[in-house]
Amino acid sequence: MPGVFLKDALVTLKESGVRITPQRHAILEYLITSHTHPTADEIYKALESDFPNMSVATVYNNLRVFQNAGLVKELTYGDASSRFDFVTHDHYHIICDECGKIVDFHHPGLEEVERLAAHVTGFKVNSHRLEVYGTCPDCGEAQNEAK
Amino acid sequence: MPGVFLKDALVTLKESGVRITPQRHAILEYLITSHTHPTADEIYKALESDFPNMSVATVYNNLRVFQNAGLVKELTYGDASSRFDFVTHDHYHIICDECGKIVDFHHPGLEEVERLAAHVTGFKVNSHRLEVYGTCPDCGEAQNEAK
DNA sequence: TAAACTAATTATAATGATTATAAAGAAGTA
DNA sequence: TACTTCTTTATAATCATTATAATTAGTTTA
Structure with missing residues (x-):
């Protein structure tokens, strides 16, 4: 919808x-x-x-x-x-280092990391940003074929 | 040193x-x-x-x-x-939304998040990026005084 | 050490994403 | 209808970054 x-x-x-x-x-x-x-x-x-x-x-x-x-x-x-x-809704991104494709994935929020950061730095935390980088299935396959 | x-x-x-x-x-x-x-x-x-x-x-x-x-x-x-x-050594950053100050903090790597992302997306994961945003002590204080 | 080669720096121009500006247009209100 | 405000358009300006070509410095080799 x-x-x-x-x-x-x-x-x-x-x-x-x-x-x-x-x-x-x-x-x-x-x-x-x-x-x-x-x-x-x-x-x-x-x-x-x-x-x-x-x-x-x-x-x-x-x-x-x-x-x-x-x-x-x-x-x-x-x-x-x-x-x-x-x-x-909240989601994170994983990004292909080869072709730049961006794919969404869901994961529970990292409240624990926010808490720790607030504790050690004295900041009042508002939000965070997380991205994962790697090689997408298509590019991984292409690399294997090239061998 | x-x-x-x-x-x-x-x-x-x-x-x-x-x-x-x-x-x-x-x-x-x-x-x-x-x-x-x-x-x-x-x-x-x-x-x-x-x-x-x-x-x-x-x-x-x-x-x-x-x-x-x-x-x-x-x-x-x-x-x-x-x-x-x-x-x-590996560290993350917390950034002040008000003044832009960047402070380092340490936290164990988020391998578990990387694993989950790899699992649901089929990517081969290389790395990740995490930042926390908030208000630094100086700016927080300034806001309180302004009231 | 001097010549030859390679890498690094400089000065400058080009690129390209984003923002600012001013004029024209559209919508909202009295 | 006139007035005000917001939005769009067209265009120019800004500014970070990159490319280019010439010069300089460093390294290697004879």
């Missing part, structure tokens, strides 16, 4: 006084239905046919709006551009 | 056939002695007085060299520029 996420998101936005423009609707929908953690440019390109006049700035602006509303998270890795992820 | 780290690092570099130039020596030393996870530009500025002719490219080039030798890690957050961290 991907439609549920979209509807909920629109309600959340409306409640925080954000207008639902066609562009915003389309960007949100793309984030939810394409399960690909896209870059801003990928979103821009994907919606080009439907919105030939849309500006890149609109994509960035609205991604920021969505982040402020807590609907979207920005993922920054070493490479050039950020990726954006529609927030559903 | 910060000198030990520097000496070890220089040995490591020499063993992988990397020449020890004055610039490299200075960049490494700065990374080790300043405990501040600096950006490339901060390193560049800090060494300006000693190396008035040094190019920014040299800083970037050598940070890359150090990374390839496993001596330095690049830390990428949401903001514009990467930060660089001299690798001693």
Whole structure:
């Protein structure tokens, strides 16, 4: 039921006084239905046919709006551009070192790590970020064949 | 004994056939002695007085060299520029949401999380990245006083 | 030691993601 | 309708990082 996420998101936005423009609707929908953690440019390109006049700035602006509303998270890795992820329930990412593919996986939150960190540093902890890196099945297979 | 780290690092570099130039020596030393996870530009500025002719490219080039030798890690957050961290023993970072301060803390590796991720996704796991976010004691205090 | 080769540095330009700005358009309200 | 506010668009600006070419320094070999 991907439609549920979209509807909920629109309600959340409306409640925080954000207008639902066609562009915003389309960007949100793309984030939810394409399960690909896209870059801003990928979103821009994907919606080009439907919105030939849309500006890149609109994509960035609205991604920021969505982040402020807590609907979207920005993922920054070493490479050039950020990726954006529609927030559903908490999950972590595993990323292929070879091809860059990002796959979701679920794991209970690391409260114990947060507690320890708070204890030894004196910080008041808000959140954490965890990513696992490795080789995805496709790339692993390709490496075996190359031998 | 910060000198030990520097000496070890220089040995490591020499063993992988990397020449020890004055610039490299200075960049490494700065990374080790300043405990501040600096950006490339901060390193560049800090060494300006000693190396008035040094190019920014040299800083970037050598940070890359150090990374390839496993001596330095690049830390990428949401903001514009990467930060660089001299690798001693494994540790994690806790980052202040208010002022951006980065503090190290130690915690046993999360092998169990890696195992689970490998199991559910079929990836061959290489590594992981974990950061905790919160408010540092200084900023927390400042907030209390403001009330 | 000098010549020859290789690696490193410098200076500068190019790239490319993101942000700022100003003008035009759309929606909401009195 | 006029007014206000928000949003989008088009474009230019910013800024971190990388690429390039020329110069310099270090290492090797004769």
